Amino acid sequence: MRGKISEVVFDIETLADPPGAFDEKDHLSAGAPEGEDPAEVLHRMSLAPLTARILAVAMLNPGTGRGKVWYEHPGCAPSRTGDGLFEMLPATEEEMLTGFWSAVTGFERLITFNGRFFDCPFLMLRSALLGVPPSRNLLPYRFSAREHCDLLDQLTFYGAMRKFTLEAYCRGFGIARPGGEPWRPDFSRLVNQEGHREIAEHAAGTVRATAELYRRWEEALSFWRETAT
Numbered sequence: 326m327r328g329k330i331s332e333v334v335f336d337i338e339t340l341a342d343p344p345g346a347f348d349e350k351d352h353l354s355a356g357a358p359e360g361e362d363p364a365e366v367l368h369r370m371s372l373a374p375l376t377a378r379i380l381a382v383a384m385l386n387p388g389t390g391r392g393k394v395w396y397e398h399p400g401c402a403p404s405r406t407g408d409g410l411f412e413m414l415p416a417t418e419e420e421m422l423t424g425f426w427s428a429v430t431g432f433e434r435l436i437t438f439n440g441r442f443f444d445c446p447f448l449m450l451r452s453a454l455l456g457v458p459p460s461r462n463l464l465p466y467r468f469s470a471r472e473h474c475d476l477l478d479q480l481t482f483y484g485a486m487r488k489f490t491l492e493a494y495c496r497g498f499g500i501a502r503p504g505g506e507p508w509r510p511d512f513s514r515l516v517n518q519e520g521h522r523e524i525a526e527h528a529a530g531t532v533r534a535t536a537e538l539y540r541r542w543e544e545a546l547s548f549w550r551e552t553a554t
Contacts, residue, residue, distance in 0.1 A: 332436055341370035378418055380516070384428055397524075398521035434470075434471065436535065503533045
């Protein structure tokens with residue numbers, strides 16, 4: 326018998342394509358009511374792979390504390406975070422997806438927050454749209470956390486309790502966001518101001534916070550303590 330199975334935390338940041346890329350029919354088909362506030366339409370479009378693109382993909386190995394962030398930043402060179410734990414890799418969206426699918430095959434357990442209802446289907450459908458073949462199914466059997474531990478499922482006991490945001494759960498458990506960054510920055514503003522690195526840092530902070538929330542859940546509410554054979 327060997328030790329604890331390999332695990333990876335991941336998260337994506339997305340943004341709607343520029344206004345004009347889709348017409349009003351596209352907005353309505355994505356679920357936006359006619360006459361809705363433009364800011365709400367933009368937010369809704371940012372959550373759909375047909376009307377949004379990926380700005381960053383972050384991955385973290387909670388066992389080592391090391392990770393990678395692929396992020397949109399044309400012409401920038403690869404670098405590392407100040408603590409040296411994260412590789413920061415500028416990439417096209419296709420390169421982000423290719424890098425993610427290559428890396429994720431090396432882990433036995435996926436860890437996300439609301440990944441089953443956003444990150445995973447977005448990644449899979451967006452990859453199909455861009456012709457990047459997914460390397461594995463990110464949505465295995467829901468009622469087991471062995472292959473995919475979605476912390477929102479676990480902390481609501483599969484819908485038995487009210488859902489809260491990642492920020493709310495982290496505050497409840499006393500988990501501060503690394504670097505004291507805002508939990509929900511304005512990605513549209515950051516892209517317009519060429520704040521791509523700030524988006525990448527935010528993505529790294531999100532997976533760090535998610536990994537710490539996973540640790541708290543595993544210590545207090547996980548009743549399995551599985552090891553691979």
